[in-house]
Amino acid sequence: MAERIVLRGRSELLKPVITELLAMHQLIDNRDVGQIIGRVVASDEKIRAKPMPLMMTIQWSSIAEPPFNKAKTEASYDIPDVKRSALDWEKIKQVAGGANGYMWGRFRATAQLSNQRQMQVYGATGEEAEERLLAMATLSEATIETLTTAEEKKVGRRAKHKKLYKETTRVYPAYVSFLHQEKLLGENDAGVATLQGIYAKSDAKLPLWTSTKPYDFEARIQEMLRVRGSV
DSSP: OOOOOOOOSOHHHHHHHHHHHHHHHHHHTTSOTHHHHSOOOOGGGOOOOOOOOEEEEEEEESSSSSOGGGOSOEEEEEEOSBOGGGOOHHHHHHHTTGGGOEEEOSEEEEEEETTSOEEEEEESSHHHHHHHHHHHHTTBSSOEEEEEEEEOOSOTHHHHOGGGSOOOEEEEEEEEEEEEEEEEEEEOTTSOEEEEEEEEEEEEEEESSSSSOOTTHHHHHHHHHSOOOOO
């Protein structure tokens, strides 16, 4: 018996729905849906709890101190799987370029990491972007597997729209923020984690623009790292 699905509405709204329906039809065509969503996980496929990575984000601004909302240029880049030993304010500020920051611009350095994640940093030159990325990568547990540098040319849309082109600008460290995630999974009688898990998240945002370390830096870090609950 032929199947028929009737959709009504504006074409721009229906296009993504049609794509989703076709994909779902291909997935379950001539199959018992229970084969897909009702399969019992084998004993050797049980998932054990594993902490999510600690991520650091450094933010820069073309203004050296607040109010940063007047800045013409802002940039922020992530460092995944941060080392616990790297949670040091002076070390982080140095990696961010120190009090004088660094020259930001149209060259993008991209690193593929050993943890299957990626880091990217823009700089005024290829060397500047690479230098900043390599410095930031020293704070990660992961190692760099490949490093590629590319230039965003001022042609096409970038030539027509000023906001799309990255003019060479000195940027200064503004803030550092952290995101700590832990996967909190339930356990069965054998102590093996089950799939009914939740994520506990905590974060912290601290100034880098100051000349000295914030007085509550260590306390805020410890609060962020504290386990938020259990299942």
